[in-house]
Amino acid sequence: MKHIFLVEDDLEIAKNLALLLRSEGFTITHAATQKEAILMLAAQKYDLALLDISLPDGNGFAVCTDIKQTQNIPVIFLTASGDEGSVVTGLNIGADDYVTKPFRPRELIARIGTALRKNGHSPVVFEMGDLHVDPTSGVVKKDGQEVFLSALEYRLLLVFINNPKSIITRDRLLDELWDASGEFVTNNTLTVYIKRLREKIETDPGNPRYILTVRGTGYRIGASHVAE
Numbered sequence: 001m002k003h004i005f006l007v008e009d010d011l012e013i014a015k016n017l018a019l020l021l022r023s024e025g026f027t028i029t030h031a032a033t034q035k036e037a038i039l040m041l042a043a044q045k046y047d048l049a050l051l052d053i054s055l056p057d058g059n060g061f062a063v064c065t066d067i068k069q070t071q072n073i074p075v076i077f078l079t080a081s082g083d084e085g086s087v088v089t090g091l092n093i094g095a096d097d098y099v100t101k102p103f104r105p106r107e108l109i110a111r112i113g114t115a116l117r118k119n120g121h122s123p124v125v126f127e128m129g130d131l132h133v134d135p136t137s138g139v140v141k142k143d144g145q146e147v148f149l150s151a152l153e154y155r156l157l158l159v160f161i162n163n164p165k166s167i168i169t170r171d172r173l174l175d176e177l178w179d180a181s182g183e184f185v186t187n188n189t190l191t192v193y194i195k196r197l198r199e200k201i202e203t204d205p206g207n208p209r210y211i212l213t214v215r216g217t218g219y220r221i222g223a224s225h226v227a228e
Contacts, residue, residue, distance in 0.1 A: 005046040034058030068094040074115035169218040
């Protein structure tokens with residue numbers, strides 16, 4: 001039986017959703033706030049998350065980032081009609097799909113089924129030299145020793161390993177990291193996070209092998225670490 005994590009502050013919507021999902025054979029755990037959601041994620045494993053974007057003490061983006069870092073399960077956002085900006089932000093930080101409120105029950109069930117099927121393949125573990133990244137567990141290791149990254153540092157690393165043959169512009173990185181932890185990411189902040197990430201994953205941060213600067217453009221993964 002698949003376990004769905006529902007984060008929704010409207011208790012009436014949450015109640016009706018829980019009834020619908022249980023009738024389809026799912027187990028449901030519900031959180032009404034960002035704080036509750038983060039605590040529940042630390043205590044329990046789930047198969048899929050349904051996240052409302054607007055929460056009374058934060059937002060669903062921060063919850064999505066935590067999910068992708070700690071469990072890497074499919075995430076479907078529940079969004080208000082016409083809220084294109086929120087949809088784009090959610091997809092950029094790793095959401096798998098979105099459903100517009102008020103949603104049609106059968107459509108939601110179909111989208112949940114699709115997301116679960118897509119996530120059914122064997123997880124990919126990324127190996128780059130002495131660096132090991134397991135997106136399923138969110139664990140990063142260097143020379144066999146775990147490297148502890150902040151949520152934004154981890155998200156930044158995922159952007160690079162998911163685009164191994166691309167030059168990634170600073171503007172794109174800013175878009176990818178926007179609101180990933182409920183904070184505004186500026187150009188200066190991005191520079192700081194690149195520096196911090198290099199300090200944690202590079203043997204010689206001043207002469208990086210993994211995250212290379214493309215002057216005047218952005219960054220890319222070192223060519224010797226890109227699989228053909």
